Amino acid sequence: MAVVEVELDVPEGVQVRGYERVAGGHAFEVSWGLPEQVTCEKCGCSQRVRAKWADKVQVIRDLDIQGQPAFFVYQPPYQRCERCCHRQWLLAPFKRKHVTVTYRFEEQVLRLLIGSTEQEVARRLGISAEMVRLIVNQRMKDEQAIDPQRVITDVGLDEISLKKRHKLYVTILSDLTDPERPRILAVAKGRDQAAAKACLQRLSPQQRKQVRTHRTDMSAAYACEPLLPNSQRVIDRFHVAQKLGELTDRLRKKDPRLQSAALGGGAEAVPLADVAVPQTA
Numbered sequence: 001m002a003v004v005e006v007e008l009d010v011p012e013g014v015q016v017r018g019y020e021r022v023a024g025g026h027a028f029e030v031s032w033g034l035p036e037q038v039t040c041e042k043c044g045c046s047q048r049v050r051a052k053w054a055d056k057v058q059v060i061r062d063l064d065i066q067g068q069p070a071f072f073v074y075q076p077p078y079q080r081c082e083r084c085c086h087r088q089w090l091l092a093p094f095k096r097k098h099v100t101v102t103y104r105f106e107e108q109v110l111r112l113l114i115g116s117t118e119q120e121v122a123r124r125l126g127i128s129a130e131m132v133r134l135i136v137n138q139r140m141k142d143e144q145a146i147d148p149q150r151v152i153t154d155v156g157l158d159e160i161s162l163k164k165r166h167k168l169y170v171t172i173l174s175d176l177t178d179p180e181r182p183r184i185l186a187v188a189k190g191r192d193q194a195a196a197k198a199c200l201q202r203l204s205p206q207q208r209k210q211v212r213t214h215r216t217d218m219s220a221a222y223a224c225e226p227l228l229p230n231s232q233r234v235i236d237r238f239h240v241a242q243k244l245g246e247l248t249d250r251l252r253k254k255d256p257r258l259q260s261a262a263l264g265g266g267a268e269a270v271p272l273a274d275v276a277v278p279q280t281a
Ligand SMILES: [Zn+2]
Pocket: 040, 041, 042, 043, 044, 045, 081, 082, 083, 084, 085, 086
């Protein structure tokens, strides 16, 4: 019998319980630590977690492994409120509510959009252009705070355009402090000064003072220079696009290694056809 060991960089707090090779991809059965207490979202009462697990299986798209899609598979845990009987999901730490992709998959989509069209990104990742747009829209609505302790010395401002039906321009602020690990900090609608400012104002005044370079070819960015009083502008779009491209390639190269060690357990095989379309769960 052939056994395969897959090396996977899992999000923090997530355990891999099993692995199954599925048609054209990899499925990982995952679990995560549940909180001890939960507050009912309906009646507001606080109670001990007594999780139950739904019968249905949730399939979440994660980063590719060796050019093939990987999926996290699990039975979603929920809590039945002791007082009002309301059922609420105990959410997975690696994704937001109502989406079928992980946070890091969303981040990859945004990175790939810098310098590519939504169709190109959709084709490369095997998802629909609607899914790409949905991910961008969700990320724009995000109020996810930037850690005020994070030291950011180099940033990039890029504009992307989504062309289907109505043209949508979006500005992306990236942290390029560690060139090995660029991170997306903020996403705002538009490609004008207001959009660039909206992104930069997500940084605290202290953080903005620490920025030494901002890489951008956006014409609107000059108006933001007062917001980055100690920063020099670098027009180097190719460099930024290349760095982001390299990172994406490296993430894809976290390949499974064929070795003679067994992985216990088994994820339930799931059809992949449904996975690329957003569902509400
Ligand atoms: Zn309740």
